Amino acid sequence: MKIFMVGGAVRDALLGLPVQDRDWVVVGATPEELTALGFLPVGKDFPVFLHPRTREEYALARTERKTARGYRGFEIHAAPDVTLQEDLARRDLTINSVAYPDRAERANGQFDLDSAALIDPYGGQRDLADKVLRHVTDAFREDPVRILRTARFAARFADFTVAPETMALMKHMVEAGEADALVAERVWQELARGLMEAKPSRMFEVLRECGALKKLLPEVDKLWGVPQRADYHPEVDTGIHLMMVLDMSAQLQADLAVRFACLCHDLGKGTTPADVLPRHIGHEERSARLLLKVCERLRVPVECRELADVVAREHGNTHRSADLAAAAIVRLLERCDAFRKPQRFDQILLACECDARGRLGLHDQPYPQRPRLLAALTSAQSVDTASVAASAMSAGSSGKQIGELIQRARTQAVGQWLASLEAPANPLAAP
Template identity: 75%
Template sequence: MQTYLVGGAIRDALLGQPGSDRDWVVVGATPEQMAARGFLPVGRDFPVFLHPETREEYALARTERKSAPGYRGFVIHAAPDVTLAQDLARRDLTINAIALPAEKVRDGEGLAPQHDDLIDPFHGQRDLQRRQLRHVTDAFREDPVRILRVARFAARFDDFGVAPETMALMREMVAAGEADALVPERVWQELARGLMEAKPSRMFELLRECGALAVLLPEVDRLWGVPQRAEYHPEVDTGVHLMMVLDMAARLEAPMPVRFACLVHDLGKGTTPADILPRHHGHEQRSADLLRAVCDRWRVPVEVRELADVVAREHGNIHRSGELKAAALLRLLERCDAIRKPERFDQALLACECDARGRLGFEDSAYPQRERLIAALRAAQSVDTEPVARAALRAGQTGPKIGEAIARARVAAIAAALGAAPS
């Protein structure tokens, strides 16, 4: 039985970056032998175990053979006769197909590039030096999730290029319909992780280059070529603007739900009738309608889709909120459910700031709408509704009339806080 450290932990150490979780591969062992040593089996589709002390993952060396289209169409062979080279050959990229014998791993010590003990049959170290993402073998084509993984790695390592032969292979896979067979859970997992990388725009640009974006997110793909409003630099179309918004979200260290909202907030512009381009009137509701289809297709978590819906419907009003009087501001807060969910509203404002600053010449601009709306929300929240309701009851008002009295009190508080006219 031999154990090796493999994959991302070695790749990141060689790049001088913070380490990934450590993954291990075990050669020459059976599941029974692993269990006898106290390892806890956790793999559903193939033998993976947790170390009894460190809880790190240890997988038996395995090979994979394509048996049907899609992500799950594989026959897995894990047995003592599978070699390390065979296991590394099934991996996605050369930079992830490097191994180090367990006895050479020294906790607390880094790995030097060109480490003499590294096992690198597919020249991953060379591709790290060349800053290139290259597939290991033609077996890459058997797993369509790898298209998404390459795009995600491009977003993480934004100075890496994709090898021409790897891009050609990805295009062949898309043309063969492999991207159509992806399961929602894996697509969402990779999209969410890619959105959180250093330069998320590269993920979507790469997916677009190989044709996968038109399959997975056609609503996003058709934004390229749609002109922006004249005052927003019309030479930059809506697709390019969207990429700038995503990278602004990364620059502002926005959480993942905000970045997803940035991705999908302008979908309606891709369906704007030609006779009203480039004004895009009414695109907010179209964006919200298209957003629901995207979220259903990829099973987007409820809290993520709810934030995206608020941003899709209200980002135009939030951008224009500096022109609104107190009553209109309260209506905006109510439509966003900001009084009940102030944290979500703050995220919506951050997404709108990313949208506003994701334009040429606006990257370092202030976004006063955010501060003003937060002040309006605090003013509305400061109203003690119980005495207002009691006073309304004493005046013989009930039901909706009490709600109107509370709204008037909140409008007055917003007007006083902002120095704005009530209506």
């Protein structure tokens, strides 16, 4: 039995990055032998075990044979006669196909990067140095998830390029219908991980180049070539703007729900009727309808779907909020459910900030609407709604009438706050 560290741990160590999770492959062993050593079997589709002490994953060396379309259409062969080179050959990219023997691991959990100990039959170290994402073997074509993974790695390692032969292979896979066989859960899993990378725009650029974006997210793909407003930069169409918004969300370290909202907030611009271009009148409601279809198709988590829906509907009103009167501001807060979910309201505002700053010349500009609306919410929250309700009930009011009185009190509070902003400074006040 021989054990090797493989995959991302070796890759990241070679790049000088922190090693988060370590994966291991075991050559020359059977499931029974690992179980006898205390390893816990957890794999459903192929033999994977958890180490009895570290709980890290150990997989038996295996080969795969394509039996049907899609990423589940494989026959797995895991046996003591499978070699390390055969196991590495089934991996996606050369940068993930470098192995390191367990015997070289140091006591503190790190491992020596002496190149003499590395096992690299497919040129992973060379491609790391050249910053290239290249498929290992032609077996790459057998798993369409690898298209998504390659695009995700392009978002993580933004200065890497996809090898021309790998891009050609991905295009062929898309044309052959392999992307159509991807299941929703796996698409969302890879999409979510790509959105959280350092430069998420790269994921969508790679997917678009190979044709997969049109298959997986046609609503997003349609945004390229759609002009922005006439007063915006004509060279930046809606698709390019979206990529800038996504990268701004990464720059501002937004969470997944915010980044997904950024991805979907302008979907309606891809279906803008020709007679209203480039004003995009009504695109907010169109975006919300398209967003619902995307979420149903990909089974997007509820928290991401709900946040994206509000952002799609209200980002225009948020951008224009400096011109709103107190009553309109309170109605905006209510539509955003800000009183019940103030933390989510801040997420909504962050997504709107990403949209506003994801434009040429505005990357470093402030977004005053965000602190302004948070301050407006604080003013509206200062209203003692319990007292307003009690007073209203004592006067015989109920139900909708009480709600209207609370809204009126909140509007008055926001109005007073707005008046304080507009009041001239007292020249006699102490500094």
